Amino acid sequence: MESLLQSMRQTDVLIVGAGPTGLALRLELERLGIAVVQVDKHAAGLNTSRAAVIHARTLEVLEPCGVVPALLSKGIEVPDFRVREDERVLLHIGFDEIPSRYRYALMCPQNQTEAILHAELEARGAIIERPAEFLSATESPDGLIAQLGLSGERKASLLTRWIVGCDGSSSKVREQAGIPFVGDDYAEQFILADVHMRWPLSRREVSLFFSSDGLMVVAPLPEPDGASRDRYRIVATVPSAPAVPVIEDIETLLRERSPRMATPQIDVLVWSSSFHLQHRIASQVFKHRTLLCGDAAHVHSPAGGQGMNTGIQDAVALAPRLAQALRYGNLTGLTEWAEQRRQVASDVIRMTHAMTRMATPGSSFERALRDAALGLVGSIPFLQHKLAARIAELGN
Numbered sequence: 146m147e148s149l150l151q152s153m154r155q156t157d158v159l160i161v162g163a164g165p166t167g168l169a170l171r172l173e174l175e176r177l178g179i180a181v182v183q184v185d186k187h188a189a190g191l192n193t194s195r196a197a198v199i200h201a202r203t204l205e206v207l208e209p210c211g212v213v214p215a216l217l218s219k220g221i222e223v224p225d226f227r228v229r230e231d232e233r234v235l236l237h238i239g240f241d242e243i244p245s246r247y248r249y250a251l252m253c254p255q256n257q258t259e260a261i262l263h264a265e266l267e268a269r270g271a272i273i274e275r276p277a278e279f280l281s282a283t284e285s286p287d288g289l290i291a292q293l294g295l296s297g298e299r300k301a302s303l304l305t306r307w308i309v310g311c312d313g314s315s316s317k318v319r320e321q322a323g324i325p326f327v328g329d330d331y332a333e334q335f336i337l338a339d340v341h342m343r344w345p346l347s348r349r350e351v352s353l354f355f356s357s358d359g360l361m362v363v364a365p366l367p368e369p370d371g372a373s374r375d376r377y378r379i380v381a382t383v384p385s386a387p388a389v390p391v392i393e394d395i396e397t398l399l400r401e402r403s404p405r406m407a408t409p410q411i412d413v414l415v416w417s418s419s420f421h422l423q424h425r426i427a428s429q430v431f432k433h434r435t436l437l438c439g440d441a442a443h444v445h446s447p448a449g450g451q452g453m454n455t456g457i458q459d460a461v462a463l464a465p466r467l468a469q470a471l472r473y474g475n476l477t478g479l480t481e482w483a484e485q486r487r488q489v490a491s492d493v494i495r496m497t498h499a500m501t502r503m504a505t506p507g508s509s510f511e512r513a514l515r516d517a518a519l520g521l522v523g524s525i526p527f528l529q530h531k532l533a534a535r536i537a538e539l540g541n
């Protein structure tokens with residue numbers, strides 16, 4: 146079958162990638178009536194749960210796209226984060242007083258979030274070209290000529306005025322534009338698992354356990370039908386992890402890092418994974434006719450569940466500025482967007498790095514200092530509210 150890309154010659158915007166960031170950008174650009182071609186190198190979206198938290202600010206910015214009712218129907222509302230060490234609560238972060246209509250974190254697996262964004266695009270008749278891989282871009286007097294690899298080793302060229310790289314952490318768009326990705330690798334690895342288990346804490350809480358072995362997060366997840374039963378997400382830092390952790394690995398983590406909570410009993414391991422993580426930021430997110438959003442622009446620790454949220458917000462904030470540049474040739478909005486989003490990404494990297502490091506203090510003195518600092522934040526409502534609003538990304 147001939148791909149639309151083989152007959153098409155030009156567009157205003159080429160979006161590379163159809164993860165949550167690319168889907169959110171496409172929805173906003175469609176709404177603003179901008180001509181877009183969107184490609185993804187995979188024949189279908191990944192069907193794994195990955196990012197599981199949607200914060201208040203993300204729900205707010207997605208309202209105009211019309212997807213929030215579906216997200217709310219599939220997610221579960223969690224109004225409390227608690228930082229714990231053994232049985233002790235070191236800090237309670239309550240979202241019930243944040244200045245938003247959504248006074249909670251919404252737990253919703255990433256594949257579900259992507260399916261909802263995708264369904265809305267389909268309802269608007271928008272097509273994603275896949276599999277279609279962005280290979281390279283060269284400059285021409287009228288824009289950029291993108292080379293795309295299609296299935297069966299066929300190729301296509303597309304003249305575009307703008308390219309937006311929403312193509313994840315190994316972004317080819319970023320590489321082609323010669324933009325460095327500055328930062329470092331975490332020494333430790335992350336384990337991730339979705340399980341059905343008996344768990345003694347409330348399902349209205351995300352628990353962050355600090356322990357000398359590392360950080361562990363236990364968060365309730367909805368069932369695919371949106372119901373709240375006994376499904377949980379577990380994320381933990383470990384010195385080295387098996388490629389696919391098994392039930393015993395997860396039970397050991399629960400036993401070691403929530404020692405007095407319960408004898409952990411996992412009934413079903415739905416999905417597990419492990420990965421190396423980095424904290425990196427693109428040195429520019431706007432260079433000539435190239436823009437970067439989401440993981441292509443920044444990656445960091447999953448502590449606080451900020452990754453996908455920041456990416457979607459990059460995209461939604463970009464859309465009107467890009468429309469302005471296309472319609473009036475005015476690039477001021479894009480320059481401002483780039484400055485603001487790099488600042489947001491730097492702040493997110495700093496906060497998630499601090500949360501990850503705070504979990505594993507080097508000495509008992511550092512631990513005492515940490516506990517005192519957390520105790521102080523928890524005892525001053527102003528600071529507690531500020532932190533809740535920051536995690537909900539309401540300052541952005």
Ligand SMILES: Cc1cc2nc3c(=O)[nH]c(=O)nc-3n(C[C@H](O)[C@H](O)[C@H](O)COP(=O)(O)OP(=O)(O)OC[C@H]3O[C@@H](n4cnc5c(N)ncnc54)[C@H](O)[C@@H]3O)c2cc1C
Nearest residue numbers: 162164165166185186195196278279312313439440452453
């Ligand atoms: C195992 C795992 C667990 C995670 N857990 C969490 C979590 O708990 N909390 C959290 O906040 N975040 C988590 N993340 C991170 C989160 O998934 C990302 O922040 C989010 O997916 C970023 O969205 P994105 O659209 O920017 O990039 P991606 O989701 O990476 O999407 C990029 C898209 O671009 C496509 N693409 C790439 N290269 C090309 C090319 N050359 N041409 C065409 N298409 C291309 C890919 O196929 C993909 O569809 C996790 C990630 C992983 C891998």
